[in-house]
Amino acid sequence: MGCLLQINVTANWGSTGKIAEDIGKLAIDAGWESWIAYGRGNPSSESKLIRIGNDWDMKSHALQSRLFDNHGLASSKVTKTFIRQIKEIKPDIIHLHNIHGYYLNYPLLFDFLKEYGAPVVWTLHDCWPFTGHCAYYDYAKCDKWRTQCHDCPQLRSYPASVWLDRTERNFNRKKDAFLSHPDITFVPVSDWLKTELSKSFLSDYSAITIHNGINLDIFKPSQNITKQGNEKVILGVASVWDKRKGLDEFVKLRPLLPDNYLIILVGLSQDQISSLPAGITGIRRTENVGQLVDLYSMADVFVNPTLEDNFPTTNLEALACGTPVITYETGGSPEAIDDHTGFVVPYQDVTTLAEKIKIVCEKHPFDSIKCRERAVEFYDKQKVFKEYINLYNQVLKQ
Known part of the structure; x- marks a missing residue:
């Protein structure tokens, strides 16, 4: 050719x-x-x-x-x-x-x-x-x-x-x-x-x-899911966490959520992990894709409070694992989802972000099958x- x-x-x-x-x-x-x-x-x-x-x-x-x-x-x-x-x-x-x-x-x-x-x-x-x-x-x-x-x-x-x-x-x-x-x-x-x-x-x-x-043969719903009691898992993933990626937004979010809501952030440095408040668990960047797929699949919702971005692939990975996405109205980030797969929240509106998270975790308005179907249709x-x-x-x- x-x-x-x-x-x-x-x-x-x-x-x-x-x-x-x-x-x-x-x-x-x-x-x-x-x-x-x-x-x-x-x-x-x-x-x-x-x-x-x-x-x-x-x-x-x-x-x-x-x-x-x-x-x-x-x-x-x-x-x-x-x-x-x-x-x-x-x-x-x-x-x-x-x-x-x-x-x-x-x-x-x-x-x-x-x-x-x-x-x-x-x-x-x-x-x-x-x-x-x-x-x-x-x-x-x-x-x-x-x-x-x-x-x-x-x-x-x-x-x-x-x-x-x-x-x-x-x-x-x-x-x-x-x-x-x-x-x-x-x-x-x-x-x-x-x-x-x-x-x-x-x-x-x-x-x-x-x-x-993304690779839909890798990013797909995992069967290795274990959660305790009524625990709700909110997941955030970034290759490098900083203000632009929304790390401070998660810190502001934590007091607005019930105690049984666990925030897990993947991709943090050891210094960032050491400074996290109670209720937020930090994980170092992992090259173990299987572990990442398990976390996406275990999460009740994937939250991406990015403050400037183009078209983050983490949104796509979450959808492919059957997990709905909530993102700020930032750049191209909202383009990954529709009315059946997540919420778009006004820029830096942490109060509304917390409200939407509680809706997803308690009322379950989004079907994991719909999330997966959107990834298959548009992001293979x-x-x-x-x-x-x-x-x-x-x-x-x-």
Whole structure:
């Protein structure tokens, strides 16, 4: 069929790396040669792999970002080496994911992509491509990105700068680089992000929403469920817990729930676990997917009080295990559920959040079968990611 090159900060690790891996597997099954170029880790993959730079290069890039607000503008030498590798493998499609993450020089990459001329597909997992600094801006309630970033209110958020504010320059550099390529198809992973994209300097490009998908053979209702008495289990899961993911919201929620309601949070650091109030149990991040499936299945409700997000896969995993979801009205998070599978609560309305949790736990308005059916219909990765293969064939014919 052709040669596919995906570029992402990780390969077969983390949410975006696993998405790239799954797309690569489907491409191989469809007869493509599949490559994944990545910036960090030591992954295994069914695709052929290219490591862009090394750990030292990443640390140097991160330091420059922190000192000079220079994210995506370092790593010149390793990016030039990578460009030579691209020329050797001659991909027919170049599929970008997260090109931020301290490993790549995006002006150099886009100078090459414009000259190379192959169509580019760019999956947007966050908002970084059209801001002067941040990956998300909801929490800061900032809309400068719509016209011109400057005087960033989130300078110390990822990718943090501890000294200089060059957001105005960074915004213009991105605009110049990304608008230079005439053949990009953007793939936001939520309708919310597609709407945000339409308000940005990238609004004239073609865009199609392809939601994230999960492995329904792994995430499914578990039989290993043990609960004590009238205990109600409220589950929260994140790869990294911080204010953005809603850790403080759970702390505020705890006093509003009865004593027999146990909150379990997965993915916390040991320091975070040590500081939790009574009634909240913390679990370190687990690579044991079976344990995670058991927790999803055991929970009466999955709660996602995220304060800024695109389309979190944890919602999908919970649904696939037959568990209803309650989420704040944040970004694309509400898109995972409907009236038969969960509640959407106004932003940071902890009182209403507590009320909805009690309704789910005591009145059981949602059927676990309906939750599973929604996951099967809309979020089966085998079906969802085939849309990328169709997109590749489509853009090649244009």
